[in-house]
Amino acid sequence: MPVVLDTRDIPARINEIIGLVRDGVEVILTVDGAASARIVASGTSDQPRRPGLHRGATAMQDGFDEPLPDAFRLGSA
DSSP states (O other), X not given: OOEEEEGGGHHHHXXXXXXXXXXXXXXXXXXXXXXXXXXXXXXXXXXXXXTTTTTTSOOOOTTTTSOOOHHHHTTOO
């Protein structure tokens, strides 16, 4: 069951909030009674990352490193 807190309560209860999230509780933050954010535990994994797992899944197009046209930089493109 999520815990609902007003954003004004965060500074005084930050350690409690972190403890709740660490224990798997979802914390919903409200501003003037309306939900505005949700805090959940980060989805860390016990497995180490494996470099190169998706090798070849993406490719750079020719000209990727070329400078952008002035029209693009100036917002008129």
